[in-house]
Amino acid sequence: MIYFDNAATTAVTPAVRDxxxxxxxxxxxxxxxxxxxxxxxARKGMEEARATVAEILGCxxxxxxxxxxxxxxxxxxxxxxxxxxxKKHIIxxxxxxxAVIHTCEFLxxxxxxxxxxxxxxxxxxxxxxxxxxxxxxxxxVSIMYANNEIGTIQPIRELCEIAHKKGVLFHTDAxxxxxxxxxxxxxxxxxxxxxxxxxxxxPKGIGALYIKKGVRIERLIHGxxxxxxxxxxxxxxxxxxxLAKALSDATEKMEEKSEYVRKLRDKLTAxxxxxxxxxxxxxxxxxxxxxxxxxxxxxxxxxGLLLHLALAGFAVSSGSACASASLDPSHVLLAxxxxxxxxxxxxxxxxxxxxxxxxxxxFLAVLPPIVERLRQMSPLYEEFLKGEN
Ligand SMILES: *Cc1c(COP(=O)(O)O)cnc(C)c1O
Numbered sequence: 001m002i003y004f005d006n007a008a009t010t011a012v013t014p015a016v017r018d019x020x021x022x023x024x025x026x027x028x029x030x031x032x033x034x035x036x037x038x039x040x041x042a043r044k045g046m047e048e049a050r051a052t053v054a055e056i057l058g059c060x061x062x063x064x065x066x067x068x069x070x071x072x073x074x075x076x077x078x079x080x081x082x083x084x085x086x087k088k089h090i091i092x093x094x095x096x097x098x099a100v101i102h103t104c105e106f107l108x109x110x111x112x113x114x115x116x117x118x119x120x121x122x123x124x125x126x127x128x129x130x131x132x133x134x135x136x137x138x139x140x141v142s143i144m145y146a147n148n149e150i151g152t153i154q155p156i157r158e159l160c161e162i163a164h165k166k167g168v169l170f171h172t173d174a175x176x177x178x179x180x181x182x183x184x185x186x187x188x189x190x191x192x193x194x195x196x197x198x199x200x201x202x203p204k205g206i207g208a209l210y211i212k213k214g215v216r217i218e219r220l221i222h223g224x225x226x227x228x229x230x231x232x233x234x235x236x237x238x239x240x241x242x243l244a245k246a247l248s249d250a251t252e253k254m255e256e257k258s259e260y261v262r263k264l265r266d267k268l269t270a271x272x273x274x275x276x277x278x279x280x281x282x283x284x285x286x287x288x289x290x291x292x293x294x295x296x297x298x299x300x301x302x303x304g305l306l307l308h309l310a311l312a313g314f315a316v317s318s319g320s321a322c323a324s325a326s327l328d329p330s331h332v333l334l335a336x337x338x339x340x341x342x343x344x345x346x347x348x349x350x351x352x353x354x355x356x357x358x359x360x361x362x363f364l365a366v367l368p369p370i371v372e373r374l375r376q377m378s379p380l381y382e383e384f385l386k387g388e389n
Contacts, residue, residue, distance in 0.1 A: 002359045005315045006291055007148050007176060007350035010201045012242070019245035020203065023238035031235050032226065042237045049244030056251050057193070057210060058184035065209045065227045066240050070175040070196030071099035072220070073209035076231075077171040077192040078103045078142055080217030082112055085169075087139035091115045093125050094335040095152075096144050100173055101331070104142075113137075122284040123152030123336050130159055134166045145174035145183070145193075149332040149348055150283030151292025153177070160189045169215060175199055175207070179250035180289060181258060191215045195247075197239070201352075202246030206239035257353040262290040264351050264360055269293045271364040276371050282333060282346065291351040296338060299381035300345040300374040308370045309347075314363060317348045341380070 003011075023045060029038030031046050047061065054061040067073045078100065082090060092104050094116045104114045115133045117125050125143055134141070141163040146153045156172050163170040171192040177183050178193075179200025185193055192215065196207040211217065211230075223232025273279055278298040297305070302318035309316050318330075329343035338346075349363075375381040 001313055001315055002355075002362065003315045004349045004351060004355065004359075004363070005317050006352040006355075007151075007199070007289075007348065008317055009198045009204060010352060011354070012198075012203055013201045013246070013249065015249060016202055016242050016246045020238040020242040023241055027237070031237055032224070046235055046237050046240050049240045052244040052248050053208060056247055057178075058186040059210055060213065062228070063185075063210055063213055065211060065230055066235060066243070067207045067209055067220075067231065068205055068236070070097075070173070070194050070199070070207045073194035073196070073207045074099035074142075074173050074175075075103050076209055076220040077194060077211075077217065078140060079107065080220060081140040081169050081171065081192070082107055083218040084216050085139035087137045089113045089115070089135060089137040090139055091117060091130065091133050091141045091168075093117045093119060093143050093154075095119050095123055095147055095150075095332045096142070097148055097173055097175070100142055100144065112139075117143075119152075119335050121337050122287070123147055123150050123282075123332070124284060124287070125154055125159065127155065127158050127162055131162050131166075134163065134168055138166070138168045140169045140171060142171040142173065145172045145177040146181070146289050147283070147332060148176050149330055150294045150336065151176075151288035152284045153181070153287045153289065156188050156190065164189065176289060179247055180254075180291065182254060185210050185212070192217070197243035197246055200246050200250040203239050203242045206236055206243045208243065258290040261351050261353055261355070264355055264357060265291055265293050265349075267357070268349060268351070268360045268363065271360070272367060275364065275368040279371075280342075282336060282338070289350075293349045293351075295347045295349075296333070296342045297345045297347070297371050298342055299378045299384060300371060302344055302346050304374050305345070305347055305370065308374070309366070312366045312370065314366070317350075318346055 027041040029042045031043040033039030034043050050061040050064050054064050108114050117129050119125055143159055160170040169191045172190050173194045174183055175196045178195040191212045193210040198204040219230045221232040226232055280296050282294040329340050333343035
């Protein structure tokens with residue numbers, strides 16, 4: 001199996017696994033039980049992990065709060081800010097991950113008003129649109145750093161400055177960006193930022209929310225004093241150690257790795273567009289994640305394509321792993337203006353530094369005949385060909 005679905009999740013590396021193991025056994029103590037060494041070691045490991053994450057993101061360890069996932073960090077940031085502020089308006093974009101969109105929809109049912117900013121054909125939010133949407137009642141702006149389906153990277157600093165000029169908090173879902181491209185919260189000037197370990201070769205089920213000092217949001221889980229009283233529950237020390245190790249490994253030689261991945265991706269993209277007629281690349285040509293390519297092929301169904309590619313040994317996706325169980329076209333592809341029938345024929349390829357040029361060559365050899373075979377079975381394609389003749 002050739003794995004081209006790194007935006008859905010990534011493999012835990014042996015080094016990350018090894019960093020986690022001691023916290024299941026030797027250092028199994030509760031990090032709140034600091035009077036004996038078992039607990040003290042667990043706490044020490046956790047606080048070292050927090051310091052590592054903070055240093056990489058450019059903040060203080062006191063501003064890092066571990067969560068059980070990227071989804072949890074997104075839910076917390078948005079609900080926590082909405083509840084604390086006393087204001088009743090939230091601004092987000094139409095192409096957010098469901099962890100953001102569905103949280104906003106939940107708040108709408110509780111009486112909040114939500115503005116879903118449109119995006120242009122490349123998937124970019126317009127700073128002018130954001131400025132116009134902010135009002136006295138706006139509690140929070142939440143715009144994702146990089147899109148998980150089409151890879152487009154937003155001008156986060158510029159958007160954040162617009163929110164701050166009007167005194168509004170800014171959160172970014174940086175789950176696709178952290179560990180892949182340099183992310184520094186001080187440079188971005190954001191108030192909150194979500195990340196998730198399993199997108200950068202850490203374990204699933206652990207994430208973090210950066211909350212800038214002085215930013216007040218409602219606590220997530222009531223109970224003990226863990227995570228400075230903001231998220232109760234005995235901390236997942238092993239996974240926290242795994243997150244920090246994975247992030248520190250991802251950050252090492254990041255530029256080299258992303259250059260390598262970008263070259264592979266560009267070869268794949270050029271190869272696909274040259275070999276498959278009626279294909280388009282979705283997302284911004286340059287402002288995109290290095291490993292992301294997202295295509296739409298007219299006259300075919302994404303599900304059929306995924307199935308045939310799986311039979312040929314490729315793990316790819318139609319867009320979002322979270323939406324792939326439903327047959328609705330992706331809200332992201334509809335938001336960039338694709339008609340339903342074209343959005344249906346979409347394919348996301350997401351590479352990591354573990355992929356090779358041979359794998360890309362193998363993909364370029366199998367994809368065009370699969371697309372052609374699927375089109376031969378499509379009545380729409382038949383009609384189209386008749387129209388051409
Ligand atoms: C994967 C992802 C999430 C969810 O993270 P989990 O840790 O899987 O809950 C949120 N936002 C984006 C952009 C993602 O890619």
